Amino acid sequence: MILPYTLLVGIITKNNEPHIRDVLQNVEKYTSLFNQSYTFIVEGYSKDSTFNICKEWCNKDVNRKVIRQPNRFYPRAISLQEARNTIICFYEERFNDNTYLLLLDADDVNSTPVDINSFLTCFKNYDVKDWDAMFVNQTKEYYDIWALRNEDCPYDCWQMVRKFADEWSYLRRHQIPKPTDHPLIPVKSAFGGAGIYNTRKMELCRYSSYINNIEICEHVPFNEELIKRGYKMFINPAWINK
Numbered sequence: 160m161i162l163p164y165t166l167l168v169g170i171i172t173k174n175n176e177p178h179i180r181d182v183l184q185n186v187e188k189y190t191s192l193f194n195q196s197y198t199f200i201v202e203g204y205s206k207d208s209t210f211n212i213c214k215e216w217c218n219k220d221v222n223r224k225v226i227r228q229p230n231r232f233y234p235r236a237i238s239l240q241e242a243r244n245t246i247i248c249f250y251e252e253r254f255n256d257n258t259y260l261l262l263l264d265a266d267d268v269n270s271t272p273v274d275i276n277s278f279l280t281c282f283k284n285y286d287v288k289d290w291d292a293m294f295v296n297q298t299k300e301y302y303d304i305w306a307l308r309n310e311d312c313p314y315d316c317w318q319m320v321r322k323f324a325d326e327w328s329y330l331r332r333h334q335i336p337k338p339t340d341h342p343l344i345p346v347k348s349a350f351g352g353a354g355i356y357n358t359r360k361m362e363l364c365r366y367s368s369y370i371n372n373i374e375i376c377e378h379v380p381f382n383e384e385l386i387k388r389g390y391k392m393f394i395n396p397a398w399i400n401k
Contacts, residue, residue, distance in 0.1 A: 162282055165258045166193035167358070169246035171239070172265035173203035176212065181270035182263065183216050188275050189261060199249050200225040200265075201242040209265075236368035240377045243366040254358035261355045268302070268352035268401050277339070280397040281355060285343070291390040292356045292382070294349040295400045301334045301351070302401075306378040308348040315375065343393040348382035353400050360388045 168186055172179060190196035200217065202210045202225055210227065217223035228242055243262070250260065263269050281293045301307075304316045312333050319329035337344065364384050366377040382392060 160192065160279060160283075162193050163257070164193055165253070166190055166196040167250045167253060167258060167260045168196065168198040169243070169250065169260060169262045170198070170200045170265050171203070171242040171246070172200060172205070172209055172213065174205045174207050175209050175265045176205070176207035178267050178270040179209050179212050179265055181272070182265045183213070185269055185273045186263070188273055189278065192275065192279065193259075196222060197250075197253075198223045199246055201228055201245050202226070203228045203238060203242065204231040236374050236377070240366045240368040243377060243381070247361070247365065250358070251362055254361050256357065256359045258358045259355050260358050260361070262350075262353065264352040266352070268297075271401055274399060277398045281395055284397070285395075287357070289391065290343070290357075290393055291359070292354060292385065292392040293343075293395045293398065294346065294393070295351040295353040295398050296337060296339070296394055296396045297351065297401045298336055298339075298399055299401070301336055303349070303351045304330060304333055305376040306348055306350040306382075307333060307346065308379060308383070309344065309346040313347075315379075337394075337396040339397045339399065341396040343395055346382075346392050346394055347386050348376075348379045349392065349394050350376075350378045351394070351400065353398075356385070356390075360390070361385065364388075 168190065186198055200213050202213055204227060213225040217225045233241060316330040316333060320326050364381060367380040368374060368377045370380065
């Protein structure tokens with residue numbers, strides 16, 4: 160099945176030598192499903208061979224590119240924010256209704272061979288007019304809890320744990336895995352290490368790691384801005400990356 164869309168893949172990575180080759184193999188599986196694809200990698204001055212592995216992989220295809228992060232001395236939170244914004248800025252002129260942006264973390268969460276059929280449920284089981292972003296699921300424990308915002312979890316889980324010292328009520332219960340046949344879960348923000356967005360209204364949307372000088376998961380302001388623009392976002396329990 161070849162999807163009649165263009166896929167833009169965005170990856171940020173640093174010191175991921177044990178996993179990066181497997182992640183890139185999964186990228187090849189994802190891109191093989193689309194009519195056209197591009198991959199852009201932002202690498203954060205790794206101390207291992209991550210950059211060289213990415214460079215070698217990118218040299219095999221003119222539609223792949225890797226750069227080193229413009230500023231190597233950012234604190235971690237700002238580094239994540241700016242790396243993701245570099246991807247958005249790089250692709251921005253390509254954004255339209257027929258283009259999808261697949262964002263992937265390049266660590267162990269995306270190193271297990273991806274089940275392409277689970278990913279294809281985003282397009283085969285659901286009309287693309289009914290969703291603008293889909294996020295991945297995990298089978299053992301939903302781990303990316305910092306990025307999650309929905310009706311049941313409208314808060315920063317870790318902030319609430321620190322405030323009330325109640326890890327079960329504010330964190331662990333949100334990590335209970337949903338079965339793969341569970342209906343789509345509406346969210347205001349999520350990630351899970353992988354998410355795919357229709358880029359139709361993404362221009363000038365940016366990541367931020369701080370709100371009122373308080374550190375926040377960079378996905379939350381980005382996703383909530385897209386919600387304001389009319390995006391419909393879901394966790395797709397059938398799409399598994401770990």
